[in-house]
Amino acid sequence: MLVCAPLMAAASEAPPAPAISPPAAAAPPDDGQWTMPAKNYASTRYSELAEINEGNVKNLQIAFTFSTGVNKGQEAAPLVVGSTMYIVTPFPNIVYALDLSKPGAPMKWKYEPNPEPAAQGVACCDVVTRGAAFADGRIFFNTLDGHTIALDANSGQPIWNAHIGNINIGETITMAPLVVKGKVLVGNSGGEMGVRGWVKALDAGDGHVVWTAYGTGPDKDVLIGPDFKPHYDVDKGKDLGVTTWPPEAWKTGGGNMWGWISYDPDLNLIYHGTGNPGPWNPDLRPGDNKWTSGIFARDPDTGAAKWFYQWSPHDLHDYDGINEQILLDMDWQGKQRKVLVRPERNGYLYVLDRTTGEVLSAKPFGPVNSSKGVDLKTGRLIENPDKQTGTGKVVRDICPTASGLKDWQPSAFSPKTGLLYIPHNNLCMDEEGVEVNYIAGTPYVGMNVRMIPGPGGNRGAFTAWDIAAEKPAWSLKENFPVWSGAVVTAGDVVFYGTMEGWFKAVSAKTGDLLWQFKTSSGIIGQPITYRGPDGHQYVAILSGVGGWAGAIVSGDLDPRDATAALGFVNAMKDLKNATTAGGTLYVFRLP
Amino acid sequence: MRPAVVMLLLAGLALAACQREERDTRPQSALGSGEQPTPVTTLEPGGQRPSPSDNKAASFEANAFHLSEGKRLFGWFNCSGCHANGGGGMGPALMDEKWIYGSSMESIHATIRDGRPNGMPSFRDMIPDDQIWELAAFVRSLSGNAPSAAAPSRDDDMMAHPSENRMPNAATLGKSP
Numbered sequence: 042m043l044v045c046a047p048l049m050a051a052a053s054e055a056p057p058a059p060a061i062s063p064p065a066a067a068a069p070p071d072d073g074q075w076t077m078p079a080k081n082y083a084s085t086r087y088s089e090l091a092e093i094n095e096g097n098v099k100n101l102q103i104a105f106t107f108s109t110g111v112n113k114g115q116e117a118a119p120l121v122v123g124s125t126m127y128i129v130t131p132f133p134n135i136v137y138a139l140d141l142s143k144p145g146a147p148m149k150w151k152y153e154p155n156p157e158p159a160a161q162g163v164a165c166c167d168v169v170t171r172g173a174a175f176a177d178g179r180i181f182f183n184t185l186d187g188h189t190i191a192l193d194a195n196s197g198q199p200i201w202n203a204h205i206g207n208i209n210i211g212e213t214i215t216m217a218p219l220v221v222k223g224k225v226l227v228g229n230s231g232g233e234m235g236v237r238g239w240v241k242a243l244d245a246g247d248g249h250v251v252w253t254a255y256g257t258g259p260d261k262d263v264l265i266g267p268d269f270k271p272h273y274d275v276d277k278g279k280d281l282g283v284t285t286w287p288p289e290a291w292k293t294g295g296g297n298m299w300g301w302i303s304y305d306p307d308l309n310l311i312y313h314g315t316g317n318p319g320p321w322n323p324d325l326r327p328g329d330n331k332w333t334s335g336i337f338a339r340d341p342d343t344g345a346a347k348w349f350y351q352w353s354p355h356d357l358h359d360y361d362g363i364n365e366q367i368l369l370d371m372d373w374q375g376k377q378r379k380v381l382v383r384p385e386r387n388g389y390l391y392v393l394d395r396t397t398g399e400v401l402s403a404k405p406f407g408p409v410n411s412s413k414g415v416d417l418k419t420g421r422l423i424e425n426p427d428k429q430t431g432t433g434k435v436v437r438d439i440c441p442t443a444s445g446l447k448d449w450q451p452s453a454f455s456p457k458t459g460l461l462y463i464p465h466n467n468l469c470m471d472e473e474g475v476e477v478n479y480i481a482g483t484p485y486v487g488m489n490v491r492m493i494p495g496p497g498g499n500r501g502a503f504t505a506w507d508i509a510a511e512k513p514a515w516s517l518k519e520n521f522p523v524w525s526g527a528v529v530t531a532g533d534v535v536f537y538g539t540m541e542g543w544f545k546a547v548s549a550k551t552g553d554l555l556w557q558f559k560t561s562s563g564i565i566g567q568p569i570t571y572r573g574p575d576g577h578q579y580v581a582i583l584s585g586v587g588g589w590a591g592a593i594v595s596g597d598l599d600p601r602d603a604t605a606a607l608g609f610v611n612a613m614k615d616l617k618n619a620t621t622a623g624g625t626l627y628v629f630r631l632p
Numbered sequence: 633m634r635p636a637v638v639m640l641l642l643a644g645l646a647l648a649a650c651q652r653e654e655r656d657t658r659p660q661s662a663l664g665s666g667e668q669p670t671p672v673t674t675l676e677p678g679g680q681r682p683s684p685s686d687n688k689a690a691s692f693e694a695n696a697f698h699l700s701e702g703k704r705l706f707g708w709f710n711c712s713g714c715h716a717n718g719g720g721g722m723g724p725a726l727m728d729e730k731w732i733y734g735s736s737m738e739s740i741h742a743t744i745r746d747g748r749p750n751g752m753p754s755f756r757d758m759i760p761d762d763q764i765w766e767l768a769a770f771v772r773s774l775s776g777n778a779p780s781a782a783a784p785s786r787d788d789d790m791m792a793h794p795s796e797n798r799m800p801n802a803a804t805l806g807k808s809p
Binding site for chain 2: 158160161162163164165166233435473475477478480482483484485486489491597598599600601602603604605606607610
């Protein structure tokens with residue numbers, strides 16, 4: 042077995058009462074259901090259920106399993122509404138409803154959207170989906186070929202189907218939608234194909250597009266108007282989404298939105314990141330490349346931007362800015378603040394004031410040498426000139442990699458411990474910028490990449506971050522990148538999965554391994570926990586390796602090519618010996 | 633060319649290598665040939681018939697110039713964006729012994745020209761026919777299916793794998809890498 046030992050023990054005395062908690066309006070009292078992948082609008086992935094706890098979790102056993110019939114990367118979170126569980130598979134994006142009130146959870150219905158097979162060729166990193174969302178009796182989900190579909194949650198009958206993405210320009214949809222105030226929020230993928238990013242709000246009733254906010258281009262396209270008040274001066278000015286690019290380059294400049302959205306009902310603001318600029322080779326796009334690799338706060342009714350902050354201006358390393366943001370209220374240096382916590386791809390754990398976009402803290406949560414910190418006066422990332430990529434030069438040992446210290450895999454926050462549980466990577470890379478032609482519908486990257494394990498040799502880690510103290514409480518090493526999400530419970534148990542296929546429960550306080558179960562394939566999904574119709578607590582996870590990290594297995598790639606899967610294969614050569622493709626739901630309960 | 637030089641070359645190289653630099657100085661029109669059917673299965677009810685071959689296949693396959701052009705075009709037309717340097721990514725690996733639609737020059741030519749249903753774009757209107765043959769020849773070299781005397785022997789970029797003229801024939805490696 043591989044190393045999996047806590048690096049640091051938690052403080053010995055009992056922690057004080059929760060000083061950090063999500064705003065009540067964004068994290069209502071737990072009803073035992075799981076209606077959106079992030080659990081609630083604050084994106085805490087915290088469950089108040091405590092039947093399963095540190096003491097008894099070792100007794101967990103299988104309640105039932107279910108084969109999704111699709112052997113591609115299973116990144117989705119199952120949903121539980123009432124006595125029904127909903128799961129959505131990777132391409133061909135089948136939706137299953139399972140009846141939890143009957144033994145063995147038989148299938149209630151299934152819906153096959155039959156997406157265009159050609160979409161598989163333009164999905165950058167396996168044909169994943171990150172899940173569905175439930176609201177007002179409907180299941181909303183996206184298909185790889187660019188449709189958003191609303192189903193009747195009871196019958197599985199389609200209610201509407203909106204075609205909003207075009208695979209012929211390389212556009213796909215992999216994110217899970219978020220439903221806010223009768224609007225279904227959806228963004229596009231395609232940052233590796235020169236696709237211009239957007240977020241759309243579709244009317245939950247009939248699917249028509251209410252607003253579209255682009256990630257690049259003129260202010261009117263980005264929905265920047267009189268309400269836009271960014272905190273930092275560099276983000277002020279007219280049409281920066283055009284002027285911070287070479288002529289016309291913003292049209293093929295990325296800034297996609299394929300990750301997570303949070304919502305603060307009190308402030309009436311949604312928060313979403315923007316993806317990397319395209320192409321990866323930075324020499325082909327001098328300028329700050331707004332509004333890529335940053336974060337927007339917007340009014341959900343109109344899409345109007347309120348503020349913006351750029352994590353990685355003129356991104357040099359494919360540091361997409363689309364990770365999850367956890368909304369919390371806490372005492373920050375003597376003052377009560379409404380904050381937004383973001384473990385970012387570039388390696389920093391950011392704490393932002395979510396009313397203004399001001400950076401309060403940015404500390405690396407793992408090895409970072411591509412930059413030397415964040416200037417808290419200007420908010421600007423301080424690039425390391427030694428790790429600056431460009432045409433015709435090979436830059437070695439850049440940490441973190443293009444996949445980031447942490448990619449999309451969402452973390453979880455417990456108000457009981459004040460800790461953020463972060464599944465992440467520990468990888469470095471060599472990069473060489475090359476010329477690239479823009480051909481619509483084909484990759485627009487311009488970078489040769491070769492990834493290697495990071496310092497220590499463990500390619501993944503699971504870190505509990507003390508938000509108030511701005512440092513890790515403990516960290517577990519994992520052999521492969523931890524590409525699964527996390528969930529934490531009031532029973533002080535944290536669940537996550539490994540790419541070998543272990544589903545693990547560790548102590549939220551100390552990181553001690555309490556229980557583990559070997560599933561049939563590597564885990565890259567999002568665990569959830571819910572109260573079943575019998576009143577008992579269950580834990581569910583989809584097993585099935587894939588995603589960018591697992592593409593070597595799900596896509597049967599050849600490890601002799603160091604640059605396969607945009608260089609990820611080089612760091613994952615042995616994954617084919619550790620696991621095989623799969624697609625199975627596992628649900629656990631106490632005996 | 634002086635006869636002495638020719639003799640020296642003949643002595644030093646295998647027969648196939650003699651043609652490594654031979655080529656038409658005036659290539660065919662952009663649209664070119666290659667419209668004959670290329671089956672993607674060996675199952676043929678009523679008995680297997682010899683698969684049709686295109687006379688271009690042979691002339692491009694063993695030719696160093698065409699192979700090196702194919703290598704250049706593989707990056708130029710963003711094949712490398714989806715297939716990396718043969719190991720695959722958005723598209724399947726091209727350096728292994730597994731072929732979905734056939735490994736012959738004709739099959740690969742058809743793949744590039746017409747596309748394939750699960751995400752291989754059709755380059756029919758973008759790449760002239762002769763360049764498609766050059767790409768097909770280069771694709772075969774990735775799995776060691778080109779004479780080593782003709783296959784590209786160097787890489788101008790960051791090393792992804794040994795150069796094509798040193799690639800072992802994937803089909804005879806015995807097992808998948």
